[in-house]
Amino acid sequence: MGYTLAEKLLASHTNDGKATAGDIVEANVDLLMVHEVLGSRILGVLEEMEFKKVWDPERIVVVNDHWAPASDINSAEIHRRNRNFVKDQGITHFYDVDCGISHHVLPEKGLIVPGELVIGSDSHSTTYGAFNTFSTGLAATDSALILATGSCWFRVPDSIRIDVTGELQDMVMSKDLILKIISDLGPDGANYQSMEFHGDTIDTMKVGERMTISNMSVEAGAKCAPMTVNGHVNKWMETLAPSKRWKPTLPDKDAEYIDTRTYDIKSDPLGPMVATPDSPTNGKAVREVSGVPIDQAFIGSCTNGRIGDLEIAAKILKGKKIREGVRLIITPASKHTWMMALERGLLKIFMEAGGIVTNSTCGACVGGHLGVLGAGEVCISSTNRNFKGRMGHQDSRIYLASPATVAASALMGAITDPRSV
Amino acid sequence: MTKELKPVTGRAWVFGNDVNTDQIIQGQYLTLLDYAEMAKHTFEIPRPVFKSKVKKNDIVIAGRNFGGGSSREEAPKVLLQSGIGCVVAESFARIFYRNGFNVGLPLLIIPNVAKLVSDGETVIVDLIEGTLSVRSSGDVLHGKPLPSRMLNLLKEGGAVAWYKQSSGKH
Numbered sequence: 001m002g003y004t005l006a007e008k009l010l011a012s013h014t015n016d017g018k019a020t021a022g023d024i025v026e027a028n029v030d031l032l033m034v035h036e037v038l039g040s041r042i043l044g045v046l047e048e049m050e051f052k053k054v055w056d057p058e059r060i061v062v063v064n065d066h067w068a069p070a071s072d073i074n075s076a077e078i079h080r081r082n083r084n085f086v087k088d089q090g091i092t093h094f095y096d097v098d099c100g101i102s103h104h105v106l107p108e109k110g111l112i113v114p115g116e117l118v119i120g121s122d123s124h125s126t127t128y129g130a131f132n133t134f135s136t137g138l139a140a141t142d143s144a145l146i147l148a149t150g151s152c153w154f155r156v157p158d159s160i161r162i163d164v165t166g167e168l169q170d171m172v173m174s175k176d177l178i179l180k181i182i183s184d185l186g187p188d189g190a191n192y193q194s195m196e197f198h199g200d201t202i203d204t205m206k207v208g209e210r211m212t213i214s215n216m217s218v219e220a221g222a223k224c225a226p227m228t229v230n231g232h233v234n235k236w237m238e239t240l241a242p243s244k245r246w247k248p249t250l251p252d253k254d255a256e257y258i259d260t261r262t263y264d265i266k267s268d269p270l271g272p273m274v275a276t277p278d279s280p281t282n283g284k285a286v287r288e289v290s291g292v293p294i295d296q297a298f299i300g301s302c303t304n305g306r307i308g309d310l311e312i313a314a315k316i317l318k319g320k321k322i323r324e325g326v327r328l329i330i331t332p333a334s335k336h337t338w339m340m341a342l343e344r345g346l347l348k349i350f351m352e353a354g355g356i357v358t359n360s361t362c363g364a365c366v367g368g369h370l371g372v373l374g375a376g377e378v379c380i381s382s383t384n385r386n387f388k389g390r391m392g393h394q395d396s397r398i399y400l401a402s403p404a405t406v407a408a409s410a411l412m413g414a415i416t417d418p419r420s421v
Numbered sequence: 422m423t424k425e426l427k428p429v430t431g432r433a434w435v436f437g438n439d440v441n442t443d444q445i446i447q448g449q450y451l452t453l454l455d456y457a458e459m460a461k462h463t464f465e466i467p468r469p470v471f472k473s474k475v476k477k478n479d480i481v482i483a484g485r486n487f488g489g490g491s492s493r494e495e496a497p498k499v500l501l502q503s504g505i506g507c508v509v510a511e512s513f514a515r516i517f518y519r520n521g522f523n524v525g526l527p528l529l530i531i532p533n534v535a536k537l538v539s540d541g542e543t544v545i546v547d548l549i550e551g552t553l554s555v556r557s558s559g560d561v562l563h564g565k566p567l568p569s570r571m572l573n574l575l576k577e578g579g580a581v582a583w584y585k586q587s588s589g590k591h
Contacts, residue, residue: 024570036451036452037493037494040451040452040454041494041495045581048581049581049584049585050585067452071452072452074452074453074454075452077454078452078454121492122492123490123491123492123516137492137516138492138516138519139492139493139494139516139519139520139523140494141494141520141523141524141579141580141581142519142520142523142580144581145580145584148584153570187439187486187489188439188485188486188489188512188514191486191489191512191514191515192515221486221489221514221515223515279439366448367447367448367449368448368449372449385443385490385491387441387443387444387490388443388444388466389443389444389447389449389466390443390448392449394447394465394466
């Protein structure tokens with residue numbers, strides 16, 4: 001039998017070149033991303049390990065993104081520790097509080113390379129699967145071990161193949177598609193597994209749209225969410241990482257999948273989706289929840305804070321005013337995204353509509369700052385998790401949707417189908 | 422220096438399916454630098470009484486997919502800090518499973534455990550045998566014995582101790 005993308009991508013990083021689903025392998029990591037977890041937790045683990053030097057200062061990326069700029073004294077201390085570590089260890093790639101969200105900044109800086117094994121101290125590290133990588137999230141101790149050794153053990157995952165064919169309709173986004181897919185799978189439907197995406201929908205999708213899909217696959221428990229390289233990824237690499245040498249990895253034709261799921265959105269068109277509290281896998285058609293009043297609408301995060309997301313929101317909001325009493329918060333995913341939005345006039349549209357544009361950070365998505373919810377408040381959000389208390393008070397409620405649905409809802413003050421405004 | 426893995430005896434705190442890491446420890450507490458301070462907020466949303474009632478060696482029992490969501494290692498750490506002796510669930514989310522053993526918190530998988538154990542009951546968990554016994558009834562539930570890699574991590578006292586052992590630091 002042949003091999004899946006996950007198997008082939010991992011096999012190219014083991015010493016014997018082998019990786020079959022179910023095996024436990026030791027693999028060599030190409031790139032490790034750590035954020036505030038470095039200062040808050042990893043440094044303590046490194047101390048216990050009597051650690052001296054990182055395995056390779058050019059293969060480690062440090063990002064201060066979650067509470068950027070510092071939201072309180074503790075986060076300020078964490079950022080300070082990260083800066084000192086970067087200096088002491090001579091880390092090449094450091095993105096401080098002015099840069100934006102790791103999962104968007106790394107690809108934008110050309111650091112995510114097809115075929116590579118990328119680990120992040122953050123569960124949404126599955127995002128880089130959109131670039132034909134094996135990428136996954138681990139926590140402080142595993143990150144500390146990788147910092148010291150450059151390698152890590154993995155159980156080679158089984159793979160679920162997901163084929164999507166057809167074109168997304170107007171005002172329907174890749175977010176709606178992934179909300180549908182993970183709702184069909186459930187919160188542990190892909191636990192320990194790789195979600196491997198194929199089909200002409202994925203093959204023609206822009207990079208940002210693909211990243212949304214790989215990003216949210218973790219909400220069904222997926223370990224990684226690799227895709228094959230398409231024309232948009234090729235173009236992205238040529239533009240943003242011209243010096244990198246790489247070749248695409250394809251699954252074998254006779255690869256073994258534990259499940260294959262097909263979505264034909266041509267014959268069965270997909271509409272906008274909303275995930276109701278308190279799980280991202282509670283996806284429903286927008287009509288089932290339209291009219292639910294909202295206090296806050298948030299567009300941002302590693303899931304949907306990219307330029308394409310801001311453009312569709314601006315298209316809906318242009319020349320209009322959001323409903324009185326509703327807060328619309330826009331947090332572009334990176335400084336570069338912010339600048340593009342500025343140059344294209346999007347920020348002006350948001351401000352004139354009554355919105356608030358913040359600096360680039362995880363911010364409201366983790367309930368950190370810049371849009372924390374109070375008791376009983378309802379938020380519609382373009383982010384990835386609507387767990388109880390995720391964005392603030394435990395009695396607040398979060399509905400997840402695409403940036404288009406969030407923008408339309410901000411206008412009406414209630415959950416609204418973006419095709420209706 | 423390997424530890425002997427003795428059975429854990431304690432009271433059961435029973436939870437349902439899909440208890441995610443935000444329910445174990447909310448994101449807003451992650452900037453707290455002291456684990457003892459952070460542990461005061463363990464299970465704050467699903468079980469507000471937990472922090473005042475938990476005792477050493479108490480056991481968390483849960484349904485499917487315990488520990489999903491964020492990769493935060495703070496989740497198993499605050500359970501350890503609270504005195505939890507082990508977690509027995511019907512299944513665990515991937516990253517939580519790794520994190521638990523890395524920090525030295527034993528995790529055992531037993532089918533239907535959350536339906537078969539009542540909250541507050543005293544139970545005895547044998548990690549080597551992969552069993553849970555209910556003290557009052559004498560009922561014994563059988564799970565999967567721990568994979569050898571995970572058992573070895575626990576015996577060493579977690580991933581850091583294992584690293585130091587294997588790299589010859591001690």
